[in-house]
Amino acid sequence: MNDEGSGGEPQPYESTASLRLARGPLVAPVLCRVVSMVLARANCPMDRLDDALLICDALSAHTPDHVRDGSLAFALSARERCFELRVSELPHTAAAQLVRDSVVPGVGNVLERMADELRIEPAGDGKHEELVLELRF
């Protein structure tokens, strides 16, 4: 909870952002910074922030291999004790492949290990799918 409500009444925290980045060197640094800020404002503990950044690194490394139009689309949402990161506009079957690509030798699958929930959803346009990762803290 934060204390920004009127009359001193705490309001539930909720923050959203959408981010589109051209495939290239901006992806990892910008995604990590934006995710860090959103999580910091949601009072995310440091260990889960680290986990989120590992997820961002894995996504930054592998998502560019699976997009067609040269840009990567992310949607971020932080609520009370929960953070959701969506990798949007992925071609069909790319989300599952992206998860499979995120295996680090000796560590395992970074996305599956760090996220509390991982699912693949069809996008509203019927042409794409989204990889949805949830972290709870």
Add this chain to the structure above:
Amino acid sequence: MTPDMQLALPARAENIAIVRHALGALGETYALDTQTLSDIRLAVTEACTNVVVHAYPDGGEGPMEVLATLLGDELTVVVRDEGRGVGPRPDSPGLGLGLPLIASLAESLQLGRDAEDRTEVRMTFSLSDGHTDPKLGLDGEEAAYAELSDPPLPL
């Protein structure tokens, strides 16, 4: 042209910090010098503040979008909103210094509306030799932003 970075957030004061951090990451990636990055962040902060304060009156909330495109040695940053647009505002809570400040920091500044009738502040920054002569390019009748009670300063 597809932007290198496009960040969309609710137009709230606390989200300006997220924009500043994103620009910091962009500046580090493109190895911008400290002064140039500082100028860019200050100008974009002013533009975003205008959106937060003026675009959605009566406590309403709407989107604030920041797009950055690097082309050659120029970085163009567009701050966009879906608010009431540019116009005089006698009851403005600001000092009316935001746009002149942006104009002094940027190589060029354009105000107007895009094809979807969204309000745009378009800033171009030269990355080659820091500041050159700043120009204030205004786009038609809509050129005075809500907070700007006086005409832009001749620069």
